[in-house]
Amino acid sequence: MKLNRLSLAILLTALPTSSIFAAGLDRSGQSISAFLQNGNYAEAGITVIDPTVKGQDNFLKSNVSDMAEDYYFPSAAVKVQLTDKISLGLLYDQPFGADAQYSIENQIFEQNNEGTAVTVKTENITALIGYQPNENWNIYAGPAWQTVEANVRLRGKVYGGLNYNLDIDTQEAWGWVAGFAYSIPDIALKAALTYRSEIEHEATSKEKSLLTGLNTVTNPINATTPQSVNLDLQTGIAANTIAFANIRWVEWSQFAITPKHLQTASGGANLLDYSKDQWSANVGVGRKFNEKWAGSALVSYDTGAGNPVTTLGPTEGHWGVGLGGQYSPEENYFIHAGIRYMWLGDATAKTGTTPNVGSFSDNNAIAYGLKIGYRF
Template sequence: MRLNKLYLALTLITLPLSTMAAGLDRSGQSISAFLQPGNYAEAGLSVLDPTVEGTDNNGNTVSDMGDDYVFASAAVKIQATDKISFGLLYDQPFGADAQYGVDGSDFASTALNEGTSVKVRTNNITALVGYQPTENWNFYAGPVWQTVEADISLRGDAYKGSNYTIQVDQKEAYGWAAGFAYSKPEIALKAAVTYRSEITHNAKSHEDSALNQYHGNDIVNSTVQAVTPQSINIDLQTGISQNTLVFANLRWVHWDQFVVSPTHLSKDLGQDLISYSDDQYSATIGTSHKFNSKWAATAAVGYDSGAGNPVTTLGPTEGYWSIGLGGQYSPAEHYFIQAGVKYFWLGDATAQTGGDTVGEFTNNHAIGYGMKIGYRF
């Protein structure tokens, strides 16, 4: 069973979808573009549309607080020689979007006519250099540049009426990634293990609340530390017939003991902004089939363990199960268009602030949509 154009196309098929993963994890930090043969470039856009509802401690209904989340990805890979390759990958690996309604629940202020809102954004560029001593092995490593910024408002009795707001200025920091891959083209076999280091951000923050009498009613300007977690990705695939392959993507993220504790919120109000208690484990397993020279499809199921329960109110779900479908259209051999959709059954979670339970969120779901364009040159 030799690698032919059908298999070459199949190795590109993925589900270019946003995720609803544990903690703030969003993109999954794939390096699959770097492992494509020859010179290759891609660009993608994903949208996550969650529905997250619950009840507060008083039995009030908490209306849908999950805002749509949109993020982009792009990559270019150059095979400079038979043994040396270079790659540049952009994604937005961590983030959050939430907007609680003014619905009479403990997560909104009627006086201010505002609900709790959350916006967290990261940008990530990974530069990789690969060395291929043989046609089967690839060893790669390189630096990672990352930024993080946030704008968060906590409103209502769940936060002791503090009407707390924090803005975190965009701050860049650096880490690294490294890994190895093995391939056997004649059976479309690929296996890769990639490690990413944690990245420590020390960003300027600006905190304000109704309880700022601790600081003479002034905005508290300080430095907040956030450490985006280390992770390991394992990617596997193999052909099982001339036009079909199976694949698995496994991921571990070190969320255990992850805490973001701004000065005013932690010292004066006795709360953490974000905290997780468990590591995240996730898996996606699926199959891809090539129907003809232009069309192919993928189906996959996924599981995510979550990052512990109770959780913070900024993302009150614990893990998920998912099912996804994707399609690929190749107008010519050197480029393709992919699109996909994924449905998530979100895990039930207990929300807490300052160690106190403030709400229950159950029977929630999300839908992800994605599109990607790939080009060989």
């Protein structure tokens, strides 16, 4: 059942949308699958998310219109096999983020003709060195460089009419990655376990609200992005057909952002926190149809990170299904496109010390992905 390069690429590109509308602030899934490819390899991709998140507030009992903004994130990777035993890799992604905007028509989230809004963006570059003592084992590790920036606007009755602004400028910090992989090429078997450390950011926050006379106050703030573990599996199950799975754990239960002025003004509340760790899984099959075409299908599940959740992201996990198609004009490069539909979990929204300010249900998201891969 030995598979050629096109078949082995199916799992790598099984869906560019393989980890998208996940628990907490999780987005990219932090895959290192590009680094585990044979030989020299490079890829670039983009994923676009179109979520719909609506609900009802528990103050006025009015409908809350769609507050989830569309967003996209790119990814790229290059892996070089220096010798039979040593490989190097460089991976770029945007692992965590948030984009929300409440309409000014949602009265409890509006103040002075402005709606509550949040933007969180991270960027991550991971450098890996791998050691392959034989054709079956690969042991790898390396540093991870990460930046975080955030802008938050809290408006309306649900936040006590505080008219609160928070800005955190881009800050950089370092973490590390380590793992190992085992493979049997003849049957397309591959298993990889990868650990990523938490990364602690020591930043400066700029806050203002009605309690500061709308004057900006500057305070130190710590934000630690969570540690995680990824387990990736694949195996050949028939001629030109593989099964694959990804299982991911992220420690969101230890995550909190607590700006000093907001904590004082709200009686000790965090701006953002989660009560449970995230578990997610993607399981599917990929099949080569001929020398140029291949396809894949998957089912995904995400537990969420606890309920109630923040008003800045009021969903709890999801179920999803996806399809992908791959075209390879030549053996050494391919273009892959994928689409995923997700049923988002119902959630109760909270703010600070108020546990039930709204209910969000019957929501969904659609993700589209495009990836180009090249072997050199």
